[in-house]
Amino acid sequence: MSIHETAVVDPTAELDSSVIVGPYAVIGADVKIGAGTRIEPHAVVSGPSTIGERNMIGSFATVGGAPQDMSYRGEPTELIVGNDNQIREYASIHRGTPGGRGKTEIGNNCLLMAYIHIAHDCRIGDNVIMANVATLAGHVQVGERASIGGLVAVHQFCRIGAYSYIGGVSGLSLDVPPYVIVAGIRDRTRVSGINKVGLRRNGFSRETIGNLEAVFRIIYRSPNLLLKDALELARKDFPTCPEVARMVEFFETSKRGVVRRTEED
Structure with missing residues (x-):
């Protein structure tokens, strides 16, 4: 010593x-x-x-x-x-x-x-x-291998999903799903897509990343679907993918609500 x-x-x-x-x-x-x-x-x-x-x-x-x-x-x-x-x-x-x-x-x-x-x-x-x-x-709960940028502020009781990436100078008051990229402040917070670079660096297969991108489109780019219907469709379309199951479960167990806005909104 x-x-x-x-x-x-x-x-x-x-x-x-x-x-x-x-x-x-x-x-x-x-x-x-x-x-x-x-x-x-x-x-x-x-x-x-x-x-x-x-x-x-x-x-x-x-x-x-x-x-x-x-x-x-x-x-x-x-x-x-x-x-x-x-x-x-x-x-x-x-x-x-x-x-x-x-x-x-x-x-x-x-x-x-x-x-x-x-x-x-x-x-x-x-x-x-x-x-x-x-x-x-x-x-606050932060999942494994999440990356939180500089000057980010996270509201109490929020959850930051695994393998997500939070851009710098963001202010979060809602949960951030696993595997996604998020940036912005409160009502201007936007999800830009799946964190493909981070997933590749951590050894996720091309198939898994493709599955997550498809689920992202179902949840975030299907304006005619209610969230519960989008989650049911995601689970039905990818029943054997554990990463998809994890994302769906994250939405279903959120108490604060999940960031839903995208750059296209």
Whole structure:
């Protein structure tokens, strides 16, 4: 273990012997940090928090802080961070709330760039990218391998589907389906199509991408179909495609509503 002489580590914190803690970093009470994790200078990690293995927490990041919630009264909620994540400088990630899930969760191999904010009770999947100054309000869920552009703001309780791409400087108040590209602010938010480049990069077959494009046309380019009828048709036309089933289920389980406008609207 390498802890700089100017760092402050609470006696109750549990650090693996291979953890590196830089100058002036602060590790609070009830923090657990796994093997190979590096805490950069001036970073603050508060608890209760569990930080997995081989993570990097950048300078001046604030991880595991109390939730920004008016009803919070110091209850013992938590933050759970997986393995192999990069949490860059000035990022802020808060613990959960008793009225929410009681915990904020981040998966594995995420790149969380400078000044990002992840609020209380959020749930972030594996391999998620959040570019600089992207902000998630409370209770947001982000599916695996979603990419969120810089200066994006996401309303509380929204869901961001897996493998989706959110263009920079967007403001989202509705759910974003998996596998699509979205950009814009509130009533100007538009879905431009399937995230073909991202899907190809992640090994999806040409057939699967073609199926998703066909379903996109059914859902978004069939003005004479009600949404429920479009979803039924999509399921009927592609009964054996798990990606299509996932997209249809996403629409069916949305509580906030899903972004429906396209660039042609």
